[in-house]
Amino acid sequence: MSGEGDVPQAIRKLAPGKLVIASHNQGKVREIDALLRDHGIEAVSAGALDLPEPEETGTTFVANAELKAMQAADLSGLPSLADDSGMCVDALGGDPGIFSARWAGASKDFAAAMQLVETKLQETPGAGRTAHFVCALALAWPDGHIEWFEGRVDGTLVWPPRGDKGFGYDAMFLPDGETETFGEMDPARKHAISHRADAFRQLVAAVL
Known part of the structure; x- marks a missing residue:
């Protein structure tokens, strides 16, 4: 999953030390910090470093994660980790997907975004309620090296x-x-699955 062309790397x-989390979403930063702190990694958010949020112009979760990680590594001079994640609803053709935050x-x-999903499902005759979350992680170094990883969890949508x-x-x-739901779950349980x-x-x- 190296980002350096087609030649296997x-x-x-x-290495243990500071790692920039290329996100201004404090909920996301907290989750990532909880997952990393046992590995000698000191997580610092892009927001705390006053780094700008890049425009997410990628067409996939991986592309957007790489874009964010590369900018943060370049501006901070530190290894940087970016997460691009979202919810994909099967009956909506995979929406909101990479546009989950924009919804x-x-x-x-x-709350409005969840209502929009529910409204669109109600407007889709015979729509099922299956969905999945995707998380793409991109780890970038200031010299341009990138590693990326992609995870997924499947489920169904409830309302309310x-x-x-x-x-x-x-x-x-x-x-x-x-x-x-993930909203009801103890954070440690959610972090596990x-x-x-x-x-x-x-x-x-792979890297720790």
Whole structure:
């Protein structure tokens, strides 16, 4: 999963120390910090460093994660980790997908975003309620080297939303085999089964 062309590259290891989390989403930063702190990694957010948020012009989760990680590494001079994630609803052709945050608008109103998903499902005759979350992680170094990893968790959508422990679309997402939505779930339980946890397991095994 190296980002350096088609020639196989040895996966680069990440040394203990500071790592920029290329996100201004504090919920996301908290989750990533919890997943990394046992590995000697000191997470610092792009927001804390006053780094700008790049325009997400990629057409895939991986492309957007790479774009964010490369900018943060370039501006900070430190290894940087970016996450691009979203919810894909099968009956909506995979929407909101890479536009998950944008559906919440400039005010990041995810209650409105969840209502929009539900409204579109109601407007789609015979629509099922299956969905999945995707998380792409891109790890970039200031010299331009990139590693990336992609995780996924499947589930169904509930209405009305349940729980206030998560963020984003968590309160309407019921993972397969579970009785609690991500919004109701204890954070440690969510960290064990989420799309982000899946991608992190791959990252930890490869670079830490």
